[in-house]
Amino acid sequence: MSSFARTLSLAALLSLTQAHGVILNAQGLRGSPASTAxxxxxxxxxxxTAINPCQQDTGIIRDAEIAANIVNECGRTELTGNIDIGENTENAIAAGAVTQVKSGTQMTVTILNADGAGPYVCDLIxxxxxxxxxQxxxxxxxVPGANGFSQAKTQDFDILVNMPNDFKCTGGSSGNICTVRCRNNAQAGPFxxxxxxxxxxxxxxVNTPxxxxxxxxxxxxxxxxANDVAxxxxxxxxxxxxxxxxxxxNAAVVSSLLKQTVTSAAAPVLTPSVILGGNPTTAVTATATATASSADAAQPTETGNGGGNGNGRGGNGGFGNGFGNRFGNGFGNGFGSRFGNGGGNFGNNKRAEVFVA
Structure with a gap:
């Protein structure tokens, strides 16, 4: 085990009810703030242990819903629906509520087990x-258990989650944020x-196109x-x-009861540095090369920001005609020009629907 200076003491309290888990607190390096799921x-x-109210903010993270473009990788809750990763990350940054990590550290995750169980798996964005x-x-x-079941009741468990030696957080407005995801394998979940x-x-x-x-x-x-049209x-x-x-x-009543607040912070106005007078072909080639080299490592499980690279998919009619060949020329030509301009950011704006676990 690494020294304390390189050890992430992550005290992430999960309240598990009927295999449901809620990460209430995640504490990283000494002196850093805590994160909340x-x-x-x-x-x-x-x-x-009742679903309402104690399980209303439990994360439900199902691969089938992610693949169907219903939710992001972090799933949804019964109380608020799809979890917008970008919005929640920026809210946490503004509130100063993001815990800190280093390469090769070991996280200690404390789990309060009500009547749910493990095992848990964790991964990294x-x-x-x-x-x-x-990875x-x-x-x-x-956490003891099989397929999210055990007979444990109201008991604390500590699990150890090892951060990899080779990783680089590049997310968020600060440019050094990762998202850690943990979930069990309960059939009613995963949670x-x-x-x-x-x-x-x-x-x-610093991101550039x-x-x-x-x-x-x-x-x-x-x-x-096809999914979005349907x-x-x-x-x-x-x-x-x-x-x-x-x-x-109804929303106002819920907000009042839960005392929901969001810390606001002014975003900086930045001017990216570009080389003027350059050959546009060079930039396009560089982008294509970078994309091709990471096809396996950065292949998303759903749209996320991947949809954001769609400038011009339909603007010139190319995507519209291609889509039209498969789904009807009339729809393809009309939909293509609009999808190319407006569809790029759709991956970050998931549908707001009501789900039942």
């Missing part, structure tokens, strides 16, 4: 919010959560479009319903 609300009761799980993390001394960590032994990354390597395969693009009517209806007077009143 995305979507978790400290005002909810933790002394019961080094870019924070690009949809690409970069799995080693978990030692796991768990994500939280941000700040890597302090690395030079913060040329160094963003995430991409989505052509087949993945077609599947995303889901669009329900998504629009959900937004309309959420804006009704009754829905707004």
């Amino acid at each position: 995305f979507g978790v609300n400290p005002e909810l009761a933790r002394n019961c 080094e870019a924070g919010n690009n949809g690409a799980i970069s 799995n993390l080693t978990v030692e001394n796991n 768990g959560g994500c939280f941000p960590v700040e890597q302090v032994d690395v030079e913060p990354n 040329a160094n963003i390597e995430t991409k989505l395969s052509l087949d993945g693009v077609f599947k995303q479009v 889901d669009l009517p329900a998504a629009v209806a959900a937004i309309q319903e959420a804006g009704s007077n009754q829905a707004e009143q």
Whole structure:
């Protein structure tokens, strides 16, 4: 085990109810602030096993929902729906609530087990919010259980999660944020959560259009479009319903009960440095080369920011015609020009729907 200076003492308290787990606190290096899992609300009761209210902010992280472009890699909660990784990360940065890590450190995760169980697996999104799980993390001394079941009741467990020696956090506005995701294998779940960590032994990354390597395969693009087109009517209806007077009143009551607050911080106004008068072809080639070299390492499990590389997919009609060949020329030509301009950021704006675990 590494020395304390290189040891991340991560006290992440998970309240597990019926195999449900909530990461309430994640403490990193000594003197650094604590992180809280995305979507978790400290005002909810933790002394019961009922779904409402004690499990309402439990993270539900299902690969099938991620692949269907319903949620991001961090899943959803029954209380707030899809967990927006980017938004939650920036809220945590603004609030000064991101714990710190270093390469090769070992995290201690404290789990309060009510009537759920392990084992837990953890992985890492080094870019924070690009949809690409970069590597799995080693978990030692796991929570007892099989398939999310055991007879343990209200008992603390400490598990050890090892950060890799070779990784680089590049996410968030600060350029050095990773997202850590932990979840069990309960059939009703999986349950768990994500939280941000700040890597302090690395030079913060500065993004440029040329160094963003995430991409989505052509087949993945077609599947995303097909899913989004099919889901669009329900998504629009959900937004309309959420804006009704009754829905707004209900939301106001919930917000009041949970004392929901978000710390706001002014974003800097930056001017990227560019080489004027250069050959545009060079920049395009460099981008294509970087993307191709990382096809395996940075392949997202869903759109994330991968959809953001779609400037011009349909602007020139290329994507529109291609999509039209598969789904009808009339729809393809009309949809292509609009999707190329407006679809790039769709991956970060998941649909707001009501789910039942």
